[in-house]
Amino acid sequence: MYISNDNQNIFNLRMVEILSWIRKQKNRTLRVLTSFVLLLNALTLGATAAYSQSMSTVGFEGAASLPDHSLTNPMNLTDKAVLPGTDVQSSVYGNVYLNGFAKTLGASFTVTPAAPIPVFQISQYGQSALNDGRVMVTVGEYNANYNLIYNPQLNTWESAAPMPVKRNRHQQSTLKDGRVLVTGGFLPLEDYSPSHKAYLYDPQTNTWSEAANMPQGRAGHSQSVLSDGRVLVAGGEAMRETLDTAYIYDPVSNTWSKVANLPFDLAGAGQSTLLDGRVMVVGGSSLVDREWRPSSKKSLLYNPTTNSWSYAENIPILGDNAGRPQSTLLDGRVLNNSKGSYIYTPSTNKWTKAEIIPTGFYPMEQSLLPDGRICVSGPDGRGGNAVYFISFNTPPKLSIDNTDQTVWKEDGRGVVTLSGKVSDMNNDPVTISATIAGITKTTIVSNTSSSPSWTLQWDLNSDRLPGGTYTNIAVTASDSAEAVTSTYTGLITVNHAPNAPTNIQPGSFSPSNPQMIATGASVLSWTFNDPDAGDIQTAFQVVILSADGKSQIYDSQWVVSSANTFTVPANLINRGSVAGWYVRVKDSKGAVSNFSPLAYVRINTMPSAELTSYTDGQTLTDNMLTFTWKYKDADQQAQTEYQVVGTNDGWKNWAYNSGEIKSGSTSHVAGPITSGSWNFAVRVKDGTEWSEWSFRNNLMLPNAYEPNDTFEQAFFVKMNESYASAITTATDVDFYKYTAKANGVDRLTLNVPKGQNYNVHIYDSSKRLLAAGIQETDIPENVLYEVTEGQTYYFKIFGVNGGFSGSSYSFFLSSLTLRNDTRYEYDNNGNLIKKSSTAQSQ
Known part of the structure; x- marks a missing residue:
């Protein structure tokens, strides 16, 4: 009871x-x-x-x-x-x-x-x-x-x-x-x-x-x-x-x-x-x-x-x-x-x-x-x-490792992991689950009274988690009677590795047809591309291999740089050799791309030009010179350009310059060239790079411009060509004439010998003075004047106060191109408050 x-x-x-x-x-x-x-x-x-x-x-x-x-x-x-x-x-x-x-x-x-x-x-x-x-x-x-x-x-x-x-x-x-x-x-x-x-x-x-x-x-x-x-x-x-x-x-x-x-x-x-x-x-x-x-x-x-x-x-x-x-x-x-x-x-x-x-x-x-x-x-x-x-029943206790993590498929790191410990006073089996981007993972943990560890993993190779960042992920632990939820507060970055670099230059993807490159221009380039919008390149690695792709010639290792170019070290590959190269990159998260396809290049064998006209020290009777040369190229590439230059001051200046002429011709006419002792050189290009210079030295030329001391004796010159001559006595003056090609403004540039003060006067066809260049000693003259198409113009070069020199002067005639720049200024309300224009020559 x-x-x-x-x-x-x-x-x-x-x-x-x-x-x-x-x-x-x-x-x-x-x-x-x-x-x-x-x-x-x-x-x-x-x-x-x-x-x-x-x-x-x-x-x-x-x-x-x-x-x-x-x-x-x-x-x-x-x-x-x-x-x-x-x-x-x-x-x-x-x-x-x-x-x-x-x-x-x-x-x-x-x-x-x-x-x-x-x-x-x-x-x-x-x-x-x-x-x-x-x-x-x-x-x-x-x-x-x-x-x-x-x-x-x-x-x-x-x-x-x-x-x-x-x-x-x-x-x-x-x-x-x-x-x-x-x-x-x-x-x-x-x-x-x-x-x-x-x-x-x-x-x-x-x-x-x-x-x-x-x-x-x-x-x-x-x-x-x-x-x-x-x-x-x-x-x-x-x-x-x-x-x-x-x-x-x-x-x-x-x-x-x-x-x-x-x-x-x-x-x-x-x-x-x-x-x-x-x-x-x-x-x-x-x-x-x-x-x-x-x-x-x-x-x-x-x-x-x-x-x-x-x-x-x-x-x-x-x-x-x-x-x-x-x-x-x-x-x-x-x-x-x-x-x-x-x-x-x-x-x-x-x-x-x-x-x-x-x-x-x-x-x-x-x-x-x-x-x-x-x-x-x-x-x-x-x-x-x-x-x-x-x-x-005591609900389970759940702890979570909130360490930040960045993962991607490649490089063996393509697994998102949530982990921690779980304990249950009743030693009940505990089911732990979490969902990321709609993909749920679950694990069952036993012997929970001893606070064992738990792990949930998403493999990017099979679980297609979209790229981006994930945080505040709910993790649930249930002992079948009760459930508790904790939150992963770290930051998970699901990163996609960059794509293999594209636009590989230079190179051909066919080893039997490599692209020809010059050793002096061995700059490799590529384009970075990443599936994650806005991601950037943070490093690159360039590897150069032998023609068969088996032997490594060079490895840049990882270079921390956002640059998309790399200069190959000099003399790394012999001329005439074939090599392959590829590159891989890292993005801002450290994810590594695959290597680009192997691009094959052939290192150019430099062409050569052997002058066949004239001999060193030869005295010529004509100021019009015809240069000829023999072109050679071990790679059987045709000549694509040439250039002829000359100097009468020991290569301090180029008194004659043909410019780079795109032509396969192996001859060139220069002149008339002013009198004196001259050195000339020619070089050729095979489409890839220029050859070394081939020289002809100490050619003695007569003065072909003389006499040109009066308007009537003026020597006819062409525009856009270099000319050189000399004032040889205190009373010597040189007259030149040309025909204007278009209406506008022409420019005469005169380079004077060192220590001399030469002036230049410009005259129209009626011999009336149009313009003058009167700079001081050692200062080149740069004279602008208006011209009419088809009209003849004269210019006279002379030494101030009877100055003269055994060294040559040079001049160049060209048409002036003007660029008009207009500047507009506005107030804070968008109203135009000032307009100014400037003209600049080109």
């Missing part, structure tokens, strides 16, 4: 009074006295069945231990499951009550039965979970004194050494070192006086030893182990009074110390230590004028650091007061099963009612096992006991 907390308190007072009287009677045996008390208990509560059952199940005080066979009854798990709110068909060994992961506060849980405590219906006992996962129950009520240990793996109970002195309404906690601390309680053999004794049980040796006495005897107090391993004992009751005092026991020093009193006296409260180190005390009752009054629905919080008490939200129970049993779950919430089930969330300071406990079951004690389950025990409502395990 279940005894409520309030009735139990009334009963305890009666027991104390009756047993005090009985112990004064010397003519009764202890066995009879105890039997009388049990009978009175049964009659008081109208439960004779409970009496008969208790008598037949447990012996009297002398029976400290029980036969093993009575503690190892097998569990019956074959009965049907029932839903909350329906009757539970219970037997001594219990039927299955299974919520099937119902939802309470968003947390899934299951309730499963275990082998019940194999004795008569007990109350006012102690219970705690041992560090190895077993559960220990200490019973010392009335005529009984025994300890039992439950093995969850075998679902069996076994006896353990009894307490040194039997007691009830004591409190029990498992210390961090594995020992069990039992404190206080009423002593049935001492008129139910409150005990100040404390004992330590060692599960390793199955022995008891005394701990330091509490400063104040008490029973019905609350007790829990603090985060630092010490134990807080609060409240309770003594003879006809409830207490507000609190003490802390230090198992290392085996000492007790006084701490701040509770805000009010209370007994029978629930107590557990929160994950942040504070202690929550809930409910309880107070004894006023020998009457028990539900003291509160209040929730108190003790802070060991500040040694102070504060209030939390009241527990929202209906009816009488709350109290035991109470535990802090592994996730930090508090489960109180005193009057129904209530769950407290410290982060929100809120209580919420839950439907957890099976109908008809009256929980008295509960313990948190190391694996997170709650073992709750108490009367089954039918004269027996029941034990249930409440397994709260």
